[in-house]
Amino acid sequence: MGRPPCCDKIGIKKGPWTPEEDIILVSYIQEHGPGNWRSVPTNTGLLRCSKSCRLRWTNYLRPGIKRGNFTPHEEGMIIHLQALLGNKWASIASYLPQRTDNDIKNYWNTHLKKKLNKSESEERIISENIPLQPSAARNTINHRSTYASSTENISRLLEGWMRASPKSSTANFLEQKSQNRTNDLMDHHNDQSPYEQGSWDQGFHVHPKNSEENVKCDHDHVQEDGDGDGDATPPLTFIEKWLLEETNTGGQMEVMSPLMELSNML
């Protein structure tokens, strides 16, 4: 029968959000909390559909989001997790709580995929007699592009704006609300992932909740990339090998012990 559109197309504004719209949305969410998106356009007067409001919040306005400037550490995690999970951006994002799935997806599509392609072609060359130069391979990973970081987390900007505003009571209210929401969100996220707040660095253990389905799903996925017919060849890509090599050099020790653990599970 087909799902009807999330909202009437007539009178619905599309395209980039304005700061004014952001402020309205943030203020509303700080007061009422995220959720019940259907009521957001009605209650705020925003000429946006509920879906657009939700996306704007989750991908841009939500507190605690880090934008741009992916670290080599994060790149390594994304690369490896993508190899393991496939294009499960939401799942990957759950391991990088400060990043949104959209951000990770964009970064993958615009940067990492190219690097991987380049690396794989290098691997092909390498496999044809050229000895591996780890430093050269590493450069393809660590020389991150100048991913524009100009778009700071607008909620922080808004907080700053509110703080600077003469309406101090409102600013304080919103600020406090924001903090509460941040804490709520973090608490909520802790329910979903143990890798919150730097816990990745403290060790990697497959999340009990996700491990089974993820590993199962991942296994299926990896098999697509690998031979998938029970051959003993491990489905390690060049990047994974590189990451594993890093373990021996101590460069990515904290990351790689869990990564090896995951790899072994496959």
Added chain:
DNA sequence: AATCATGCCAACCGCTATACC
């Protein structure tokens, strides 16, 4: 200086899963 090509990212679209009545 103007034009074209490319890269990047925010936002949208369409689908599936889940919740609710």
Added chain:
DNA sequence: AGGTATAGCGGTTGGCATGAT
């Protein structure tokens, strides 16, 4: 139990910025 609405996810696109010619 079945239908409908909503939330969530991944793929795709539009438009701006920047670089190359």
